[in-house]
Amino acid sequence: MKTLISTQSKFISYIIQCTLALLLSTSAQAQNIGINTLTADASSILDITHTTRGLLIPRIPLTSANDITTIVMPALSLLIFNTATAGIIPNNVKPGYYYFNGTKWVGIGTGVAWDLMGNLGTTAGTNFIGTIDAQDLVFKTNSLENMRILNSNGNVGIGTNSPLVNLDVLSSGNTNINVTSDGNFSILSATSYSTIGSPYFIGLLAQGTKLTPTYPTTGKILTYFAGRDAIDGRLGSAYGGGQIRIVTDENFTSVDKGTFMDFSTTQRGTNLPVERVTITSNGNVGIGTAFPANLLSNIPASSTYANVSSENTGQQAGKSLSWYNDISGFSAAFINTGILNGSNGVQIRTAGNSASQKILALGTGVSSIPNANTEIMTVLGNGNVGIGTTTPATKLHLLDGQITQ
Known part of the structure; x- marks a missing residue:
């Protein structure tokens, strides 16, 4: 009995002490x-x-950010300390404080923020600025969007939120891109040279805007294609048809392929350029032809007039100028004047080099060079001269065998 009373007294004393504390x-x-x-x-x-x-918050191992089974029916704003690394992006969780927002667990300060003055201890590929969900990355200034990187394909848009190519720049004015360099400037393909022609479009200061383009004025430079076509003013809604092109002689398989240049003009009232002058990769210049066979070739629409050529191989060295034509027939050569400098005043040759090829032919008519279909004198390559015959067999061959004074 005394033991029971003693035990009760101790218990009451303990309660009183706890209450006072x-x-x-x-x-x-x-x-x-x-x-x-x-x-x-x-x-x-x-x-x-x-x-x-300090205050010790309950430590809970979450399985993901949308875990509502570890803590059944978590209340709004419930605070815990997560101890697990679990889940799949974007619902993964890492150790740290989390609160429940009514739908999922939200980490409090789980990531390291990017400092306005820069960060230390970063690792390329591990630390980045961007998104980890399927959303575009948007950059704004003064609350207005100025640049966007698409989530779907990585296209970058400046001035547009729907870029169609890798870098799409859209401006409300007539200047989209301005590149200034103190050194060399190059625009290259992914492999530094193109294996096919025309992979680029470069436009420099076209007039008007993208919505209302106009033709360029004097001094504006336009390049449509690069790669095989390095400078090429092409037809388009923002510019006209005259063009200068510098292009390669063939598709690139290495970086040392030859190039050629052509010049084109456009008739008034049309927008279709017509090639006028071509400089080939071996230095031949063609006027009226895209395939000049000599250093200077002139092939007009009519075959009445001769081509003009200057060569050192296969012709007599030291000549000032020579006219010749690969076309056979009476109109193979036609000269109006013959005032030249040099040891050989005027030479008129055919394309061949055999003795039977005619060097000089004089015919009736106003000009001393034949302009009619009757030849009166012929000089062959072997030196034979024929009067009245086109096939002289001796040094001087008269058709009727008579010389009168």
């Missing part, structure tokens, strides 16, 4: 509670004060 360390003031303080802050429902100890 609670009263001494905790104060309840107008619906707020203070722990280890007699002056709980009026703005807080619970004021915990200590100088050497």
